[in-house]
Amino acid sequence: MPRWVLALLRWFNTHRRAMPWRDAPSPYAVWISEMMLQQTQVETVIPYFDRFIARFPDVATLAEADQDAVLKLWEGLGYYSRARSLHRAAQAIVGQHKGLVPDRYETLLTLPGIGPYTAAAIASIAFDQATPSVDGNVLRVMSRFRGMRVDIKAAGVADDIRSYLSKRIPRSSPGDFNQALMELGALVCRPKNALCEQCPLRPSCKAAQQHAVSEIPLKVARAKVPHVDVLALVVLHRGRYLLVKRKETKMLGGLWEFPGGKREPGETLAAAAARTCREASGVTVVPVKKLGILNHAYSHFKITLHVFEAARTGGRIRGGGDYSSCEWVQPLALAQRAMPITARRVVNRWLRS
DNA sequence: AAATCGGGGTT
DNA sequence: AACCCAGATTT
Numbered sequence: 001m002p003r004w005v006l007a008l009l010r011w012f013n014t015h016r017r018a019m020p021w022r023d024a025p026s027p028y029a030v031w032i033s034e035m036m037l038q039q040t041q042v043e044t045v046i047p048y049f050d051r052f053i054a055r056f057p058d059v060a061t062l063a064e065a066d067q068d069a070v071l072k073l074w075e076g077l078g079y080y081s082r083a084r085s086l087h088r089a090a091q092a093i094v095g096q097h098k099g100l101v102p103d104r105y106e107t108l109l110t111l112p113g114i115g116p117y118t119a120a121a122i123a124s125i126a127f128d129q130a131t132p133s134v135d136g137n138v139l140r141v142m143s144r145f146r147g148m149r150v151d152i153k154a155a156g157v158a159d160d161i162r163s164y165l166s167k168r169i170p171r172s173s174p175g176d177f178n179q180a181l182m183e184l185g186a187l188v189c190r191p192k193n194a195l196c197e198q199c200p201l202r203p204s205c206k207a208a209q210q211h212a213v214s215e216i217p218l219k220v221a222r223a224k225v226p227h228v229d230v231l232a233l234v235v236l237h238r239g240r241y242l243l244v245k246r247k248e249t250k251m252l253g254g255l256w257e258f259p260g261g262k263r264e265p266g267e268t269l270a271a272a273a274a275r276t277c278r279e280a281s282g283v284t285v286v287p288v289k290k291l292g293i294l295n296h297a298y299s300h301f302k303i304t305l306h307v308f309e310a311a312r313t314g315g316r317i318r319g320g321g322d323y324s325s326c327e328w329v330q331p332l333a334l335a336q337r338a339m340p341i342t343a344r345r346v347v348n349r350w351l352r353s
Numbered sequence: 354a355a356a357t358c359g360g361g362g363t364t
Numbered sequence: 365a366a367c368c369c370a371g372a373t374t375t
């Protein structure tokens with residue numbers, strides 16, 4: 001075993017953060033936590049994890065739940081395909097794996113939402129399989145450690161590091177080894193302002209030796225994200241609000257929001273309001289009053305959401321565009337619907353006073 | 354290989 | 365405002 005591996009494990013023993021899924025690490029808890037942790041910081045996940053485990057304590061409970069209930073507990077966490085995949089995987093585990101989370105890397109890979117990172121994390125942490133889990137932290141830590149002046153998002157880099165680590169991951173505590181590398185990336189070998197003087201890997205770190213820690217990994221310019229104006233219509237009719245449900249295959253799939261859509265070039269806000277509401281829900285409206293605007297940034301575009309109060313003039317509810325279905329919902333029932341953060345903010349800002 | 358898919362924390 | 369986060373899936 002290389003000397004740095006032992007130094008890393010010793011460091012982890014004294015610096016590991018407390019996390020609820022580390023208290024009683026059942027395979028189910030490890031799986032749920034790893035799904036939530038994809039592209040999401042530890043501190044953000046903790047309250048979601050606690051609520052999720054309390055509501056869905058085991059695989060069978062999750063498999064039997066309605067997707068709406070699963071999405072509701074995911075509300076605000078983002079990347080909602082993770083929740084839909086998690087739900088489908090639970091049903092696959094019940095139907096094809098006797099209700100037990102698979103213990104082999106290759107089997108885990110066959111489940112929805114589980115890729116190379118998550119399969120390795122579950123296999124190592126829950127089942128002591130010596131498979132390296134390579135996430136963004138590990139890519140940064142190891143690219144620095146080995147002095148790799150590369151774009152860590154480029155093809156083949158993860159495979160290279162996975163291969164490198166597979167020859168060095170200890171058979172005795174592979175889960176701790178994987179978690180230690182990630183913990184080190186989060187606490188010490190940070191993207192900016194790395195704390196090299198605290199690092200157990202410093203004696204062998206190529207980037208530290210070359211005074212190049214701030215230059216590795218290579219930073220690559222990102223494409224600028226476009227901006228679009230989006231309409232949202234708050235339609236109150238006979239004491240109920242009009243909501244539309246987004247198609248599963250679309251962004252924010254399975255979530256409920258106020259009808260609306262993108263404004264086309266040259267289109268007035270009022271015209272766009274009427275058109276997008278009709279196309280999304282089948283209900284025709286006239287905007288009555290502008291409630292306000294919300295700005296929001298997604299991964300690959302930014303929006304300004306123009307929120308209008310509108311009055312129904314005709315039409316009947318139906319799905320359309322990005323939307324699969326449509327309902328009139330009582331005000332008190334709005335809280336139970338899983339909504340994207342923008343729609344939830346509309347409720348909290350303009351429907352509560 | 355590149356694009357898609359959220360929301361929030363950090364700098 | 366840019367970058368990043370215990371990535372996976374689709375195009």
